[in-house]
Structures are given as structure tokens and as C-alpha cells.
Amino acid sequence: MIRPWQRERTLFLLLLAAGISGLWWSPWPFLPLAVIALGLLTRQLWLARRLHRDLCREDPEGHDSRYNLWDSINRLVLRQRRRRQSYQRRLMAITDRIQDSTSVLQDAVIMVDRHGSLEWWNLAAEKFLGLRSPVDVNQPITNLIRAPEFARYFEACDYETPFTMSSPVRHDLHLEFNITLFGRNDRLLVIHDISRLHKLEQMRKDFIANVSHELRTPLTVIRGYLETFDQLCGELPERSLRILRQMEEQAARMDALVRDLLALSRLETRTADKASTVDVVTLLEQITEEALALSEGRHQIRLSIECDHDLTGFETELRSAFTNLIVNAVKYSPDGGRIDVRWYEDDQRIHMSVSDQGIGIDEHHIPRLTERFYRADPSRSKATGGTGLGLAIVKHVLLRHNGQLDITSTPGQGSCFTASFSPDPASQRTFAIKRERTSSLS
Incomplete structure (x- = not known):
């Protein structure tokens, strides 16, 4: 079968040969060639016009490709158009199916373009956030969710940690925002209803606070009677004295646990306290002196002050956090070990x-060290009298002061606990000092 382009080439060559032959038989040698060229041009213009007309149709019908090259091109173009239309129909069907299935999710889903304007959302988003279609389409999301905390979180583009807030239309709903970047800085928001988890967390906090308060009274009574029995030690047999000592130890341990629980409860619920400037240098010097007394000369404790920044916060809380870190280093370091405390x-x-030369911590324990009652070595913690709440208190104190805790450790070589804070220019003094205080080995 002869292809259209071969037919067009043959026709062109025949007409060209006829036009050239006119040089010998025509009295006007170039007239036949000009007429043939004009005819070919007119035919190509007519075919091009027909091709243009067919391509402009919404539902074109191609011509038989056996006739000419232009009809063959028309047929190929129309075939590609039909394939593209079929692909678009399938794509639209898949998109509609995805949107239909997403619209019935219990979690809210919102698509936001790179400018922060709403493109699409499901029914749950209307329930959680009060969005209205089509009024809110192409509206900036920060104009519809009027919360300064959300605006700062949305514009920071740091979405590793989910953002939680109350619903702007229903204050009994507590929402968790998970944002994912895609495309050209477009955003996909998935919003979960965490009201039940919030209620459970509040119940846990209330339970711990109430139980801790209720335990203080009986503990005070028990310790009071134990102190009374101490005055009768000379009249008690040896076996009774051992029992009395064990009771005192366990009562003291329970009292320490209750104090730590109350401290955690206060950290979780306290919001209205007024911050003040804390002299960190003096605070660390006092805590180091206390650690030296606790160590009783068994460790070398060195305090290095390499900057003179103060912190804006709550002195009691910072004292508790720093004391926990330094005292832990004393408890878990062998005799003769060195402990370095730096402020830099x-x-x-x-x-x-706080760096020590203690027993170290295995890597898989580090992410869970700040959990309540988590013990990397339960037997060691019991021997040192720990409650398992010290690092949890440190974590909450640092959160209250916009800080973070970093832990590095090598088993058998020691650990380093670093509390980091954002600098406050107003709290920096006009001079810098560097001081060291080292205890002597016993």
C-alpha cells in the first residue's frame, strides 16, 4: 500500500517534470512551471484550511488518509487528541473518586496553594473550622483561622511537630494540625479531632494532682510517728530497729515521689506566673556547692562560666531542673569521677x-529518658533512690522556658546533658567573665 507522503511526492515530481518539459514545447517556457506551482500552492492552502477546520471542531471526524499527506497528519493529530481526552476523562474520574472518598473522612483534609489560599476541603473541615463553600475558596487560611499561634506555625514552614488548638467554631473540640508540603510549596492539612485524648490527658493531670495532695497528709502523719519512735530507739529490740529504719527509708522515698509528682502537676497547670530575670551564674554556683556537699569529696566537680547571660523565667523551676541534672551526674558517677558543669x-x-564519666546510657534508651517513671537501669535507679521523674521535670521546665534538652552518651564512658535556651538580648550584661571552681579529690 502506497503511503500518503509517497503519493504526494510522486504527484509533485510528475507535475515538476511536466513544468520543466514546457521549456522545450511551450512558446512561453516558464508559464507551464508557474501554472503548476500556483496549482500546487492553491491545493496545499485548501488542504491546510480543511485541516484547520477539522482541528477546530469539538468532535472532529477525520478524512481517509489514503488521499493525501494532510489528511494523514489530520488523522494522527485527531488520534492523539482522542487519547488525551480519554486520559483526561479517566483522570477526572479518579480525581472525583478521590475527592468523594476524602470528603466522607472523619478527619478534616484541606488543600492550600503556595500563597496560603484555600483550594479544596472536605465536609469534616466545615464542621471543625466553619469553612463555607464556595465563599471561602481562594481565601487565605490565616484569615479564616484567626489565631496568632496558628499563623506563626503556618508561616514558619516547620511542620515536624503537630500543632494543637481549640476549634474556632466549637471550643469543646480540640484539633491537631498535621501539615505536609508538596508541589511548589503547596500544603496539605490533615486535622484530627483529639478532644477525647485531651479529656483523658486532663483527667490524668487532675488525678495525679489530687492523689499527690491526698497522699501528703497520711505521709506527714506516718513520718511524724516514725520520728516519735526514733526517740524510743533505746527501748526497742534490734529487730524492731531494723523494721523502723526500713519504714523511714520507704516513707522518705514516698515523700520524694509525692514532691516530684506535685512539681510536675504544677508545671503542667501553671500558666499565669510572671517571669523575672534569673541570675544563672549565682544559681549554678549555689547548686554546685550543694552537689559538692552531696558528693562528700568522692567526685571532682568543676563549674566553668564562659558567658554571663541571665535568663528570663522562673528561678524555682530552673533551680529544680539544673539540680536534677547535676545531682544525677553525682549519683551515677563512680567515685573519683569528674563532673563538668558549663554555662556557655x-x-x-x-x-x-553537665558532663560526667559515669556508666553511660545505651542509645535505644535515650529517646525515652524524659518519660515519667522510665528507668534505663531499674536496679541502679533503686539503689540511688531515684523516683524516675527527674528528667520529666527537666523536660517540662525547659518547655516552659522555650528550651530543649539534648542527651549524648557512650556506655562505659559517660554522658552529657545539655539544656539549650534562646538568648535574651535584654538579659545580657555588658561584660563577660570566665570562672572555674574545682573540688579536690579525697
Whole structure:
């Protein structure tokens, strides 16, 4: 079968040969060639016009490709158009199916373009956030969710940690926002209803606070009677004295646990306290002196002050956090070990670090060390009298002061706990000092 382009070539060559032959037989040698060229041009213009007309139709019908090259091109173009239309129909069907299935999800789903304007959302988003279609389409999401905290979170583009807030239309709903970047800085928001988890968390906090308060009274009575029995030690047999000592130890341990639980409860519920400037240098010097007394000369404790920044916050809480870190180093370091306490700064933040030469911590324990009652070595913790709440208190104190806790450790070589804070320019003094205080080995 002869192809259209071969037919067009043959026709062109025949007409060209006829036009050239006119040089010998025609009295006007170039007239036949000009007429043939004009005819070919007119035919191509007519075919091009027909092709243009067919391509402009919404539902074109191609011509038989056996006739000419232009009809063959028309047929190929129309075939590609039909394939594209079929692909678009399938794509639209899949998109509609995805949107239909997403619209019935219990979690809210919102698509936001790179400018922060709403493109699409499901029914749950209307329930959680009060969005209205089509009025709110192409509206900035920060104009519809009027919460300064959300605006800062949305514009920061740091979405590793979910954002939680109350619903702007229903204050009994507590929502968790998970944002994912895609495309050209477009955003997909998935919003979960965490009201039940919020209620459970509040119940847990209330339970711990209430139980801790209720335990203080009987503990005070028990310890009071035990102190009374101490005055009768000379009249008690040896076996009774051992029982009395064990009761005193366990009562003291329970009292420490209740104090830590109450401290955690206060940290979780306290919001209206007024912050003040804390002299961190003096605070660390006092805590180091207390650690030296606790160590009783068994460790070398060195305090290094490499900057003179103060912190804006709550002195009692910072004292509790720093004391927990330094006392833990004393408890878990072998006799003769060295403990380095540093207060220093770098280009971004200021830090308080405590390094020891203790037993170290396995890597898989580190992410869970700040959980309540988590013990990397339960037998060791019981021997040192720990409650399992010290690092949880440190974590909550640092959260209250916009800080973070970093832990590095090598088993058998020691650990380093670093509390980092954002610098406050108003709290920096006009001079810098560097002081060291070292205890002597016993």
C-alpha cells in the first residue's frame, strides 16, 4: 500500500517534470512551471484550511488518509487528541473518586496553594473550622483561622511537630494540625479531632494532682510517728530497729515521689506566673556547692562560666531542673569521677551542660529518658533512690522556658546533658567573665 507522503511526492515530481518539459514545447517556457506551482500552492492552502477546520471542531471526524499527506497528519493529530481526552476523562474520574472518598473522612483534609489560599476541603473541615463553600475558596487560611499561634506555625514552614488548638467554631473540640508540603510549596492539612485524648490527658493531670495532695497528709502523719519512735530507739529490740529504719527509708522515698509528682502537676497547670530575670551564674554556683556537699569529696566537680547571660523565667523551676541534672551526674558517677558543669554560648543559643564519666546510657534508651517513671537501669535507679521523674521535670521546665534538652552518651564512658535556651538580648550584661571552681579529690 502506497503511503500518503509517497503519493504526494510522486504527484509533485510528475507535475515538476511536466513544468520543466514546457521549456522545450511551450512558446512561453516558464508559464507551464508557474501554472503548476500556483496549482500546487492553491491545493496545499485548501488542504491546510480543511485541516484547520477539522482541528477546530469539538468532535472532529477525520478524512481517509489514503488521499493525501494532510489528511494523514489530520488523522494522527485527531488520534492523539482522542487519547488525551480519554486520559483526561479517566483522570477526572479518579480525581472525583478521590475527592468523594476524602470528603466522607472523619478527619478534616484541606488543600492550600503556595500563597496560603484555600483550594479544596472536605465536609469534616466545615464542621471543625466553619469553612463555607464556595465563599471561602481562594481565601487565605490565616484569615479564616484567626489565631496568632496558628499563623506563626503556618508561616514558619516547620511542620515536624503537630500543632494543637481549640476549634474556632466549637471550643469543646480540640484539633491537631498535621501539615505536609508538596508541589511548589503547596500544603496539605490533615486535622484530627483529639478532644477525647485531651479529656483523658486532663483527667490524668487532675488525678495525679489530687492523689499527690491526698497522699501528703497520711505521709506527714506516718513520718511524724516514725520520728516519735526514733526517740524510743533505746527501748526497742534490734529487730524492731531494723523494721523502723526500713519504714523511714520507704516513707522518705514516698515523700520524694509525692514532691516530684506535685512539681510536675504544677508545671503542667501553671500558666499565669510572671517571669523575672534569673541570675544563672549565682544559681549554678549555689547548686554546685550543694552537689559538692552531696558528693562528700568522692567526685571532682568543676563549674566553668564562659558567658554571663541571665535568663528570663522562673528561678524555682530552673533551680529544680539544673539540680536534677547535676545531682544525677553525682549519683551515677563512680567515685573519683569528674563532673563538668558549663554555662556557655555559641552563635545561636546559650547552654548549660553537665558532663560526667559515669556508666553511660545505651542509645535505644535515650529517646525515652524524659518519660515519667522510665528507668534505663531499674536496679541502679533503686539503689540511688531515684523516683524516675527527674528528667520529666527537666523536660517540662525547659518547655516552659522555650528550651530543649539534648542527651549524648557512650556506655562505659559517660554522658552529657545539655539544656539549650534562646538568648535574651535584654538579659545580657555588658561584660563577660570566665570562672572555674574545682573540688579536690579525697
